[in-house]
Amino acid sequence: MATNERFLSGFQVNRSLLAGGAVLTGIGALFGTAGAVMVCAALATAGRNWVRRLESPPTAMAQRALHEAKVASSAGWDAWRAEHHSPN
Known part of the structure; x- marks a missing residue:
């Protein structure tokens, strides 16, 4: 029983075996981290290429959508005021 240690009444x-399991777990964690980094790099590259191929940049698309939302909101507010005969 040189490699085993007894404590807590027989445990x-x-x-x-514990050290070997810890080493293998550490190696597995390193491989998992490396795989996650590779996946993130591939997705970031694909995303950058997709943005480059767009007809207009995402900021212009967001500005256009915001403008359209403001126009629609204003039209809805005007229609509500006209329906309820409200001056505000």
């Missing part, structure tokens, strides 16, 4: 831990 045994095989230290070499």
Whole structure:
């Protein structure tokens, strides 16, 4: 029982097995992190290429959508005021 240690009234831990499991877990975590970094890099590259191929930049599209929303809101407000005969 050189590699095992007894404590808590008979609970045994095989230290070499525990150390081997910890090492393999660490190696697996490194591979998982490397894989996640590769996936993020691939998605970022694809996203940049997609934005470059757009006819207009995303900021122009957002400004146009905001303008359209303001116009629609104003039209709705004007229609509500006309329906309810409200001066405001």
